[in-house]
Amino acid sequence: xxxxxxxxxxxxGTGIKGAVVDLETGALLSDRVKLHTPKGGRPADIVExxxxxxxxxxKNEGASGLPVGICFPAxxxxxxxxxxxxVSDKWIGLAAEKLFEKGLGHPIHFVNDADAAGYAEGQFGAxxxxxxxxxxxxxxxxxxxxxxxxxxxxPNTELGHLQIDGVDYETxxxxxxxxxxxxxxxxxxxxxxxxxxxLEMLFSPDxxxxxxxxxxxxxxxxxxxxxxxxxxxxxxxxxxxILGAAALAVKNRD
Numbered sequence: 001x002x003x004x005x006x007x008x009x010x011x012x013g014t015g016i017k018g019a020v021v022d023l024e025t026g027a028l029l030s031d032r033v034k035l036h037t038p039k040g041g042r043p044a045d046i047v048e049x050x051x052x053x054x055x056x057x058x059k060n061e062g063a064s065g066l067p068v069g070i071c072f073p074a075x076x077x078x079x080x081x082x083x084x085x086x087v088s089d090k091w092i093g094l095a096a097e098k099l100f101e102k103g104l105g106h107p108i109h110f111v112n113d114a115d116a117a118g119y120a121e122g123q124f125g126a127x128x129x130x131x132x133x134x135x136x137x138x139x140x141x142x143x144x145x146x147x148x149x150x151x152x153x154x155p156n157t158e159l160g161h162l163q164i165d166g167v168d169y170e171t172x173x174x175x176x177x178x179x180x181x182x183x184x185x186x187x188x189x190x191x192x193x194x195x196x197x198x199l200e201m202l203f204s205p206d207x208x209x210x211x212x213x214x215x216x217x218x219x220x221x222x223x224x225x226x227x228x229x230x231x232x233x234x235x236x237x238x239x240x241x242i243l244g245a246a247a248l249a250v251k252n253r254d
Contacts, residue, residue: 002254003023003250004010004022004023004024004250005020005022005023005029005062005066005070006020006021006066006067006069006070006182006247006249007019007020007021007024007054007057007058007063007066007067007068007069007246007249008069008070008071008072008116008241008242008243008244008246008247008249009023009050009053009054009057009068009069009070009071009086009242009245010070010072010113010116010242010245011037011038011046011050011070011071011072011113011212011239012073012086012113012241013037013041013073013085013086013087014036014037014086015034015035015036015037015140016034016035016036016037016046016049016050016053017032017033017034017035017053017238017241017242018032018033018045018048018050018057018242019031019032019033019055019057019239019242020057020063020066021242021243021246021247022062023123023247023250026120026123026125026236026238026243028042028242030057030060030063031061031110032238032239032242033053033056033057034053035049035053036049037049037087037253038217040088041084041086041087041088041091042087042088042090043088043090043091043094043099044052044098045058045177046087047099047100047103047104048063048103049071050100050103050104051103051104051158054104054106055175055226056069063080067107067109067246067249067250067253068104068106068107068108068249069108069109069110069111069116069243069245069246069247069248069249069250070092070100070108070109070110070111070181070245071110071112071113071115071116071117071244071245072096072110072111072113073085073086073087073110073112073113073144073221074087074096074112075112075156075158075175076096076110076111076115077113077156078158079095079096079098079110080093080094080095080096080097081093081094081096081110082249083158085133085141085142086141095110095177096110097110107131108249109245109248109249109252109253110156111143111244111245111248112155112156113131113144113241114136114137114138114144114145114146114157115146115153115156115244115248116240116241116243116244116245116248117136117138117144117146117153117211117234117236117240117241117244118134118136118145118146118147118148118209118244119146119148119153119244119247119248120236120239120240120242120243120244120247121134121136121146121209121234121236121240122134122148122151122153123244123247124235124236124242124243124247125209125234125235125240126207126209126232126233126234126235127148127151127207127209127238128157130151130205130206130207130243131206132149132150132205132207133147133148133149133203133204133205133206133207133220134147134148134149134205134206134208134209135147135148135159135199135203135205135207135208135209136148136208136209136210136211136234137159137160137199137208137211137212138210138211138212138234139173139175139192139211139214139215140174140212140214141174142160142170142174142176142178142215143158143159143160143169143170143173143174143192143195144160144212145157145158145160147159147203154202159199160174162195162198162199164194164195164198165194167172169194169195169198172195173188173191173192173194173195175212175213175214177191178214185220185221186224187226188221189221189225192221192225193225193226193227195222196208196215196225196227196229196231197227200227200228200229205229206229206230207229207230207231207232208227208229208230208231208232209231209232209234210222210231210232210233210234211233211234211236211237211240212234212237213238215233215234215237216233216237218232218233233254
C-alpha cells in the first residue's frame, strides 16, 4: 500500500463525489464518481450512498485497502459532527466517524469540508509554499472557511458566521445571497468588501483564497475589492474536498 495514494470522498448537500488521489501531485488517479445526496440527508442514507461510491472507486487497480478520507459540511470534533448544513439535523452531536467505519467496514478520517478544501490548496494549490496566515473562503450556499498558518490547518473556524451589522453575514455575502437578492456583481462585491475587510481587521492575513463554484467567475468580482491583502481564486474548485480529505486521511494515519 502506497502512503502517497488515498481515496477522498466529499459529501455535499446535493452530491457526493469521490476518487483515488495521488498525494504527491494532487492528480486524480481514477474517474471522479458522483452520486446524488439522498433526499433529507439522513445519516443512514448517506452512509449507504458513500458505501456504494466507495465500492465503485475501490474497483480501480490498486485502490483496495487505501486510506479513506471523508469531508462533510459540519463542524467536526473528535469524529463527531457538531453541526449540520443542508443535511438532516440528526447529524448534530453524532459519532459520524464511527458510524461510517461501521457502515463501510473500513477505517476513515472525517473532516469539515472547508477545512479539506483549504488543506488541499495548501498542499497542491494556491496556498502551496505560502508562509504566514492564509484564509480560504468558499462562496456557495453559505460561506465555508479554512485557516492555515505556515501550512498548518487550524480546524473548524466557521468564519462565514461572523456577525456583521447584526446579522450572520453569510446570509448577506454568500453566492446564494447574490442569487436570492438578484444582485449585480458590483452590488455583491460591496457586501464582500465588508466581509473581507472584517476578516482583514481580525486576522491580518497574508493571503485570501476564494473558492466555491463562483470562483471560476472571479474576474467579475475580485478586482472590485479594495483590500490590503492579496485575494486570488482557488485552484482546485470541484476537487478540493476530495484532495484534502484524502491528504488528511494519510496525514492522520502516519
